[in-house]
Amino acid sequence: xxxxxxTTDLIGDAGKSLNIKTNTLLVKDGARVSASTFGAGDGxxxxxxxxxxxxxxxxxDGLxxxxxxTAFSIGNAGESLNIKTNTLLVKDGAEVNASTVAAGDGxxxxxxxxxxxxxxxxxDDSxxxxxxTAEDTGDGGDLIVNxxxxxxxxxxxxxxxxxxxxRAGNLLINxxxxxxxxxxxxxxxxxxxxxDPEREQATINITSxxxxxxxxxxxxxxxxxxxxxGxxxxxxxxxxxALENSDISANSLNFLGGKVVIEAQGIFGTQFRPEETDKxxxxxxxxDEIEENAGTVEIITxxxxxxxxxxxxxxxxxxxxxxxxxAAGSSIAQSRFEIIGRGGLPTLPTxxxxxxxxxxxxxxxxxxxNQSTATNVSIKKKTSTPKKLVEATGWIRNKKxxxxxxxxxxxxxxxxxxxxxxxxxK
Numbered sequence: 001x002x003x004x005x006x007t008t009d010l011i012g013d014a015g016k017s018l019n020i021k022t023n024t025l026l027v028k029d030g031a032r033v034s035a036s037t038f039g040a041g042d043g044x045x046x047x048x049x050x051x052x053x054x055x056x057x058x059x060x061d062g063l064x065x066x067x068x069x070t071a072f073s074i075g076n077a078g079e080s081l082n083i084k085t086n087t088l089l090v091k092d093g094a095e096v097n098a099s100t101v102a103a104g105d106g107x108x109x110x111x112x113x114x115x116x117x118x119x120x121x122x123x124d125d126s127x128x129x130x131x132x133t134a135e136d137t138g139d140g141g142d143l144i145v146n147x148x149x150x151x152x153x154x155x156x157x158x159x160x161x162x163x164x165x166x167r168a169g170n171l172l173i174n175x176x177x178x179x180x181x182x183x184x185x186x187x188x189x190x191x192x193x194x195x196d197p198e199r200e201q202a203t204i205n206i207t208s209x210x211x212x213x214x215x216x217x218x219x220x221x222x223x224x225x226x227x228x229x230g231x232x233x234x235x236x237x238x239x240x241x242a243l244e245n246s247d248i249s250a251n252s253l254n255f256l257g258g259k260v261v262i263e264a265q266g267i268f269g270t271q272f273r274p275e276e277t278d279k280x281x282x283x284x285x286x287x288d289e290i291e292e293n294a295g296t297v298e299i300i301t302x303x304x305x306x307x308x309x310x311x312x313x314x315x316x317x318x319x320x321x322x323x324x325x326x327a328a329g330s331s332i333a334q335s336r337f338e339i340i341g342r343g344g345l346p347t348l349p350t351x352x353x354x355x356x357x358x359x360x361x362x363x364x365x366x367x368x369x370n371q372s373t374a375t376n377v378s379i380k381k382k383t384s385t386p387k388k389l390v391e392a393t394g395w396i397r398n399k400k401x402x403x404x405x406x407x408x409x410x411x412x413x414x415x416x417x418x419x420x421x422x423x424x425x426k
Contacts, residue, residue: 022050043070157186220250
């Protein structure tokens with residue numbers, strides 16, 4: 001493939017670093033920027049500073065393009081592959097890769113970016129993305145990502161892997177927002193039983209404001225050999241949502257499972273389960289599903305009392321005795337009693353008003369009318385005594401067919417009202 005290369009083939013070290021500073025860096029169709037060692041000498045570093053970096057695709061033979069530091073012999077790869085950019089796009093199977101395929105150690109990857117997008121696979125379904133790998137006896141490096149927005153989707157990965165006796169590196173991600181979608185993966189796996197009390201291997205540490213996983217996306221650590229303990233997963237986020245069979249797991253095939261620690265303000269769509277299901281799970285399993293080999297899951301969420309600050313209202317039933325009298329202009333009983341809240345009243349009649357009671361001012365019996373907004377109303381005082389109404393006792397029809405009501409008061413008795421006080425006319 002074409003590109004930019006620095007290499008060492010014998011015992012001498014390669015140049016100290018390959019430095020690129022540009023507005024836009026486009027590496028396409030299998031082209032590469034590479035620093036490698038094929039002998040006993042150490043390889044060089046790669047330092048890239050750009051406004052926009054795009055790594056896209058593979059060559060006609062299916063080899064991925066991108067940025068690479070590699071140790072092919074006993075010499076170590078460059079100490080680090082460093083990227084500083086506003087936007088980083090890795091698409092269609094391209095890679096950022098620091099690896100060792102021999103006895104030499106692989107390097108680290110350090111990325112600082114405002115926006116990172118890792119999208120898609122190669123034509124043979126091999127994933128693209130960010131990788132540190134150890135394929136032989138040499139140890140792999142760490143992969144460190146700092147970003148505002150991190151999107152991984154359509155089969156792309158961020159991975160720190162060891163596939164032989166060399167120790168795998170660790171994966172450290174610090175981003176404001178992380179989106180994993182459609183079979184995206186954050187992965188740290190190892191087959192090495194090397195033990196170093198000063199350094200973990202195949203561990204994933206994630207710090208974010210929100211972490212959203214969808215459509216079969218996974219965060220996992222796997223250990224796949226005898227006496228190899230699974231790596232740990234540490235997640236610190238405000239919001240964790242895992243949907244559509246998206247799992248978080250720290251497993252060991254033949255030994256002890258790892259430890260999952262999740263500290264979040266809210267967790268949605270997933271929960272701890274002793275084994276994986278077709279739902280979104282949080283698991284930590286060990287060899288042969290034996291309880292002693294199982295890992296541990298610790299989920300830390302705020303101890304929020306949803307009832308704190310609330311005052312329990314009285315549950316004593318209130319008798320609603322209200323005089324049933326007919327409302328003016330209606331023949332149907334209209335009176336009712338409603339409890340509409342505390343207002344300026346105590347919760348119980350015998351209680352004192354609390355400090356947060358609502359103050360209600362006194363209302364004047366004859367409020368003034370705002371002439372600018374109120375409908376015009378004419379008010380007149382009546383000085384004469386109104387005539388006494390007399391109840392009709394009969395009716396007659398005249399020659400024109402008109403009906404007249406009349407009252408017969410010849411008996412001298414006062415006519416009673418036509419309705420009873422305690423009942424209404426139906």
